[in-house]
Amino acid sequence: MPHHSDLHYLDISELAVLIGSRELSSREITLMQLERIASVDRTLNSYASTMRERALEDAERADREIASGGLRGPLHGVPIAIKDICWTKNHPTSSGMQVHKQFLPDQDATVVSRLRAAGAVILGKTQLTEGAYSDYHPSIEPPKNPWNSDYWPGISSSGAAAATAAGLCFGGVASDTGGSIRWPCAANGTTGIKPTWGRVSRHGVFELAASLDHIGTIARSAIDAALLLQAIAGVDPLDPTTATVAVPNYLSSANDGLCGIRIGIDTTWNSADVDAEVAQMMTAALDAFRALGAEIVDIRVPNSERIIHDWVTNCAIEAATAHTETFAQRRNDYGSVLASVIEHGQTTTAIEYQRILLRRMEFRGRVDALFSHIDLLLTPVQPLPPLTLAAIQTLGTQPQLIAKLQRYTCPFNMSGHPSITLPAGASEAGMPMALQLIGAGFREEMLVRAGAAFQSTTRWHRRHPCA
Secondary structure (H helix, E strand, O other): OOOHHHHHHOOHHHHHHHHHOOOOOHHHHHHHHHHHHHHHHHHHOOEEEEOHHHHHHHHHHHHHHHHOOOOOOOOOOOEEEEEOOEOEOOEOOOOOOOOOOOOOOOOOOHHHHHHHHOOOEEEEEEOOOHHHOOOOOOOOOOOOOOOOOOEOOOOOOHHHHHHHHOOOOOOEEEEEOOOOOHHHHHHHOOEEEEOOOOOEOOOOEOOOOOOOOEEEEEEOOHHHHHHHHHHHEOOEOOEOOOOOOOOOOOOOOOOOOOOOOEEEEOHHHHHOOOOHHHHHHHHHHHHHHHHOOOEEEEOOOOOOHHHHHHHHHHHHHHHHHHOHHHHHHOHHHOOHHHHHHHHHHHOOOHHHHHHHHHHHHHHHHHHHHHOOOOOEEEEEOOOOOOOEHHHHOOHHHOHHHHHHHOOOOOHHHHOOOOEEEEEEEEOOOOOEEEEEEEEOOOOHHHHHHHHHHHHHHOOHHHOOOOO
């Protein structure tokens, strides 16, 4: 068994073996995690709240079940975290908002109930931006990047990625509306899967923008992210928008390598106005994929400049819809950024929105067409190097910088295609950097396969901060 001090950085798959063989009890590791959270998170602020009593009860139950031969699977007894956008029965779910600070759900979100059914132990709720948009409510102390507190931890699933990176959970559930799994994973050196829209139920998850919201997973490796996704994916009668497409075994081809897999790359899109450190990372990644046997195919990604602009208004309209009642009643309890987004959505005309929907349908079709020639699309997560908090604070006065940051993320919320974020380098300052692979709809197993292959020959996902 690994040394006590290293346990908090184990992969889920490694921890599952120890718990399943009873070399380590779920209660032991859960208690270790809770004690580490109490110590480290005082300055990191990755958790909105913890669920100590319930977590220990669930861990003890897992130990009893496993001892009696009732092992449910690889998540049984494993401590994880849930983004505080997902309802947890009888435990506050605020979505980073004052408006919902006192909300006590009477049921679990479907993703939470499915993780409980898999035997996972929920340590608590991770912090996020207000309503899962781009800024924190003034009453909240934002999560810090465990690698360096002067750097951006990403948005909006910042708490989930920071907690995973710092060894305060073994992974968990997050959401992505415009980049909210991918940016935090890139910033914190974690692995994340944004599945196809409709692959995971949104029942019991606070909306930001219903047709853009993707519920996914954050972990330390592609295998771990897939284990979590396996537990939560699939049709849900409580969410009629979930797809009826069968959920495959995401690990069935994880060890198959990449021989014959076609990875598309748009050299111009991936290099135009891209930072030199990012370009260097992408070159190294491309070499790694070639060495793994992948066929690199030159392609042209559909022009996305307009679709990025459209994302802003599309998101605003749907946010205004989601917040219709509470915004009318409690406008003063909203932070300025989310309030301005909702007001923008309220003033957009139906004709403008219809034009956006038509452009979005066309863009989705063009992206679908790419996958008749390739299996995966490779891009950076962002064209910029790791950003300091000082740089992020200038975004409000630099709309062109915001659009640049959104270049590789927002388009694939508009199209609904799945992606995986993989740690792929370190900046000169030692901060994590990442790439993104996008797949055809409902082909998450291909993303897992490529991610597992990449991580079998690289060590970037094995780096940890000193937190």
